[in-house]
Amino acid sequence: MGEDEAGTTAGAGPGTGTGTGPALEVACDESGSDGENLTRGNTDVFAHAGVHVPVTAAALALREVRARIRSPAEEYKANHLLREKHRRVLEWLLAPGGPLHGRAGVHLTEKAFFVVDRVTGLLLTDPEAAVALFRTGRDDLGNEGWRTFLAAANRLLRGRHDGEPHAPVDHFLATVDALRAARPAARTARVLERLAGQRDRAEAYRTRLSEAPAGHIPVLEPLLPAIVATAAHWSAGGRPVRLVHDRQNILTAERIAWVEETARHAGIALTGVELVVARSDARVQLADFLAGTARRIASDERNGRGDPALTALLRPYVLPASVWGDARSWGALAPEANDPLGVAG
Structure with a gap:
């Protein structure tokens, strides 16, 4: 041998x-x-x-x-x-x-953290933001608010096309705005505010995704x-x-x-x-x-x-x-x- x-x-x-x-x-x-x-x-x-x-x-x-x-x-x-x-x-x-x-x-x-890490990495290019949001988001937003955020982030990043090309972007940003309106604690509100200002990056990602060839690498x-x-x-x-x-x-x-x-x-x-x-x-x-x-x-x-x-x-x-x-x-x-x-x- x-x-x-x-x-x-x-x-x-x-x-x-x-x-x-x-x-x-x-x-x-x-x-x-x-x-x-x-x-x-x-x-x-x-x-x-x-x-x-x-x-x-x-x-x-x-x-x-x-x-x-x-x-x-x-x-x-x-x-x-x-x-x-x-x-x-x-x-x-x-x-x-x-x-x-x-x-x-x-x-x-840990799948939920993977989603948070990916969405903050895409929109903010800040690895510390993922940790900060993940460790405070559930407490600050409540279980339902946290699940809603995770689902919207997952939809934004997912390769499947559903509806209009930028519908996942609109849905994600509307979700972030609704969660901000609930006035979460400052530690979570700061990350949500930063995410809310990233429409251009989010739309650019969805455009790249729509043009990606079969067999692309899913985020x-x-x-x-x-x-x-x-x-x-x-x-x-x-x-x-x-x-x-x-x-x-x-x-x-x-x-x-x-x-x-x-x-x-x-x-x-x-x-x-x-x-x-x-x-x-x-x-x-x-x-x-x-x-x-x-x-x-x-x-x-x-x-x-x-x-x-x-x-x-x-x-x-x-x-x-x-x-x-x-x-x-x-x-x-x-x-x-x-x-x-x-x-x-």
């Missing part, structure tokens, strides 16, 4: 390469995709997992999961592990000494930046990394090219992305297990119903570059000293 087949030792972190040698092969899968519908979809967290486990070891781990769960299903998914009766199997999978420990990582995206798609973040994590230190990813409709040839080009511009040693059918690769199935269970654990923590034991087991896997705005839940989910994108300060 080559170096990649031999794998890393349990507990050894990624990114320890010296910039030479064969590419580290990392198998990936995601959980929680709702397309560009991030505010009214079925899930509030998106998770993208990367697993560096030798093929033979992954097959043995998958066989062990099957032996412990004993389901007749042809293909096991994360939902099998999330059933209470199989909790011990999930704990074994994530625990120190388990098949994934030291060999896997998961990038988390609201969390999968593509998550893949780049996963490649960055595993190639830290300069070691080349190659991703083997479950097939997804979003991953067209044009978008894979965007991922690879973005990685190159960022100095990430990504040598390529290969798409495979999950059931044909035990490593990708393990990535599915991690992505699906991480999404549920993180969502429960975000919504105040977290399981302390499962959150603690997940913590070593969470990538620092995760896109997360809620300070309380991040404090529980993040390894020590981890600070996700856009939440510093």
Whole structure:
């Protein structure tokens, strides 16, 4: 077997390469995709997992999961592990000494914060505005006002064309004006006032969107930046990394090219992305297990119903570059000293 087949030792972190040698092969899968519908979809967290486990070891781990769960299903998914009766199997999978420990990582995206980060980035080019608005908006605007704002922002950024070309712009700005009229606290009012003055930028964005070719990069798609973040994590230190990813409709040839080009511009040693059918690769199935269970654990923590034991087991896997705005839940989910994108300060 080559170096990649031999794998890393349990507990050894990624990114320890010296910039030479064969590419580290990392198998990936995601959980929680709702397309560009991030505010009214079925899930509030998106998770993208990367697993560096030798093929033979992954097959043995998958066989062990099957032996412990004993389901007749042809293909096991994360939902099998999330059933209470199989909790011990999930704990074994994530625990120190388990098949994934030291060999896997998961990038988390809090969807509501992702929308706020994208809309303030587009209109204000100010990353601090996203943090400020996200951390005060719900309290200052109330739950209904906050949901209304998120839905209007999602509609503005979404690639789908509905009605007149600038109808999403009119709707978003009318929503912002209505929320300002309710006189929220000054900390939120300041960001809303800045957003209200950005009609030109918003209309220019919708015009660009209407002229974009098929296969353009959606602003609201969390999968593509998550893949780049996963490649960055595993190639830290300069070691080349190659991703083997479950097939997804979003991953067209044009978008894979965007991922690879973005990685190159960022100095990430990504040598390529290969798409495979999950059931044909035990490593990708393990990535599915991690992505699906991480999404549920993180969502429960975000919504105040977290399981302390499962959150603690997940913590070593969470990538620092995760896109997360809620300070309380991040404090529980993040390894020590981890600070996700856009939440510093």
